[in-house]
Amino acid sequence: xxxxxxxxxxxxxxxxxDTSLLLLDxxxxxxxxxxxxxxxxxxxxxxxxSCSYDVKLIFNLQERAILNIYIASLCLxxxxxxxxxxxxxxxxxxxxxxxxxGVNLSSHPFRFLGSxxxxxxxxxxxxxxxxxxxxxxxxxxSEVSPALYIKNNDVEASHGAAxxxxxxxxxxYLTSRGISLSEAKKLITYGSLYPTILKLKDENLINLAxxxxxxxxx
Amino acid sequence: xxxxxxxxxxQAENENxxxxxxxxxxxxxxxxxxxxxxxxxxxxxxxxMSSPNYKVTGGSITFEGEDITSLSADxxxxxxxxxxxxxxxxxxxxxxMDFFKAMIxxxxxxxxxxxxxxxxxxxxxxxxxLDSSMASRHLNESYSGGEKKRNEILQMLLLKPKLALxxxxxxxxDVDALTIIAKNIEELRKExxxxxxxxxxxxxxxxLNVNKTAVMVNxxxxxxxxxxxxxxxxxxxxxxxxxxxxxxLKKKKxxxxxxxxxxxxxxx
Ligand SMILES: Nc1ncnc2c1ncn2[C@@H]1O[C@H](COP(=O)(O)OP(=O)(O)OP(=O)(O)O)[C@@H](O)[C@H]1O
Ligand SMILES: [Mg+2]
Numbered sequence: 001x002x003x004x005x006x007x008x009x010x011x012x013x014x015x016x017x018d019t020s021l022l023l024l025d026x027x028x029x030x031x032x033x034x035x036x037x038x039x040x041x042x043x044x045x046x047x048x049x050s051c052s053y054d055v056k057l058i059f060n061l062q063e064r065a066i067l068n069i070y071i072a073s074l075c076l077x078x079x080x081x082x083x084x085x086x087x088x089x090x091x092x093x094x095x096x097x098x099x100x101x102g103v104n105l106s107s108h109p110f111r112f113l114g115s116x117x118x119x120x121x122x123x124x125x126x127x128x129x130x131x132x133x134x135x136x137x138x139x140x141x142s143e144v145s146p147a148l149y150i151k152n153n154d155v156e157a158s159h160g161a162a163x164x165x166x167x168x169x170x171x172x173y174l175t176s177r178g179i180s181l182s183e184a185k186k187l188i189t190y191g192s193l194y195p196t197i198l199k200l201k202d203e204n205l206i207n208l209a210x211x212x213x214x215x216x217x218x
Numbered sequence: 219x220x221x222x223x224x225x226x227x228x229q230a231e232n233e234n235x236x237x238x239x240x241x242x243x244x245x246x247x248x249x250x251x252x253x254x255x256x257x258x259x260x261x262x263x264x265x266x267m268s269s270p271n272y273k274v275t276g277g278s279i280t281f282e283g284e285d286i287t288s289l290s291a292d293x294x295x296x297x298x299x300x301x302x303x304x305x306x307x308x309x310x311x312x313x314x315m316d317f318f319k320a321m322i323x324x325x326x327x328x329x330x331x332x333x334x335x336x337x338x339x340x341x342x343x344x345x346x347x348l349d350s351s352m353a354s355r356h357l358n359e360s361y362s363g364g365e366k367k368r369n370e371i372l373q374m375l376l377l378k379p380k381l382a383l384x385x386x387x388x389x390x391x392d393v394d395a396l397t398i399i400a401k402n403i404e405e406l407r408k409e410x411x412x413x414x415x416x417x418x419x420x421x422x423x424x425x426l427n428v429n430k431t432a433v434m435v436n437x438x439x440x441x442x443x444x445x446x447x448x449x450x451x452x453x454x455x456x457x458x459x460x461x462x463x464x465x466x467l468k469k470k471k472x473x474x475x476x477x478x479x480x481x482x483x484x485x486x
Binding site: 169172173174178180188190192194195 | 268270291292296307310312316320325
């Protein structure tokens with residue numbers, strides 16, 4: 001894998017089981033990915049670009065396919081980011097997990113709209129979505145909206161969403177130990193993005209992502 | 219005088235909670251801060267530490283001769299004050315080790331070396347009988363009640379404060395942990411740390427050389443004394459305060475008369 005360039009085209013061809021993508025200069029694009037019978041995909045996307053976009057990622061799961069998606073995203077200064085993730089459970093015994101962690105520094109919309117569709121014959125399928133955006137500025141317009149559309153009874157589905165500024169109690173706890181307010185915020189912001197960054201499969205990508213975070217000085 | 223609190227008042231959500239606290243603590247004191255539930259003990263400790271949950275509406279806090287009333291929490295920590303929280307919050311995402319490192323470095327000019335950090339934390343994990351592998355977990359997240367309390371003491375040992383405020387550090391601790399924590403407190407005391415200890419049980423207080431007692435009622439220090447006052451309270455409870463000292467123990471938060479079926483004045 002080449003490092004330093006945003007290898008967005010990575011998502012266009014046949015995907016490896018563990019695929020990771022770091023975006024620093026280019027926007028996400030619309031994609032549609034089919035997971036064949038028994039296929040597994042662990043996709044990590046760390047999007048620290050300052051681009052604006054409104055895109056949809058579509059995943060179609062055939063029998064026993066397993067999909068795990070981990071997304072970390074920064075919405076910087078003047079960008080607007082709208083990301084829709086549709087997971088279509090077409091056949092039985094399919095599993096999907098979608099996790100989204102965003103940090104918003106922009107006064108333009110930042111939205112994560114995740115939808116899981118479980119078809120009538122997708123029995124014994126499982127889906128879970130988790131979405132969270134931390135607002136770092138007062139004017140932030142964030143939205144996290146996980147949705148489940150289920151057409152049979154024999155499934156396990158759950159979702160969680162959270163939106164918010166820094167938790168005052170967390171900040172007080174950290175600062176009461178001598179840590180400055182800005183350092184405390186940094187620890188918490190890093191904390192929400194780090195687990196996803198560490199899922200990037202290449203040490204170089206991990207370092208590049210960390211470097212960008214440092215540079216943005218959040 | 220190490221800590222001087224004069225006429226300190228505060229509010230939270232427009233309710234008065236502290237109503238003119240006066241308290242003097244000398245260097246090396248170990249003061250037991252007692253009082254019935256909900257009368258302002260934790261509030262006082264949190265206000266001393268500059269919790270954003272309270273608004274100081276009057277009075278002052280002086281520490282080592284300087285007015286520190288309006289300092290921020292991190293400045294107070296740097297000045298040498300430490301609060302062990304009654305309920306330490308879970309901070310998901312933040313790794314305990316990263317937190318400890320930031321905490322230690324905020325108290326030093328030069329960042330601590332990796333080796334020194336490892337040595338210091340391992341040593342102190344041992345002192346509180348916790349496994350040092352906990353350092354790689356998220357801060358306080360899914361720690362047991364007792365582990366959280368030990369983790370507070372561990373932080374106190376790492377920072378060696380001049381003034382330590384311990385809020386119910388003994389609640390939920392097993393007997394062995396209590397002994398361990400008492401030992402650590404006494405050790406720091408020998409090095410000169412002053413303590414204010416809030417507790418509802420005499421077990422910890424009896425393991426320590428408490429030399430002063432202050433009783434908080436309705437957001438004020440209603441009575442002060444030596445260790446014998448704490449002993450008496452643990453034997454008899456608080457009722458003698460109203461019988462002998464005419465101290466009203468009823469919580470004075472006046473709530474509006476409810477317009478239900480039966481209008482009664484409720485005191486919370
Ligand atoms: N942030 C807050 N907002 C509103 N009310 C508060 C707040 N903090 C404390 N109070 C109220 O102030 C009063 C004093 O609370 P505090 O926690 O200081 O009591 P305490 O003496 O420590 O009690 P305990 O022994 O039960 O721990 C209580 O009635 C409590 O409900
Ligand atoms: Mg309390």
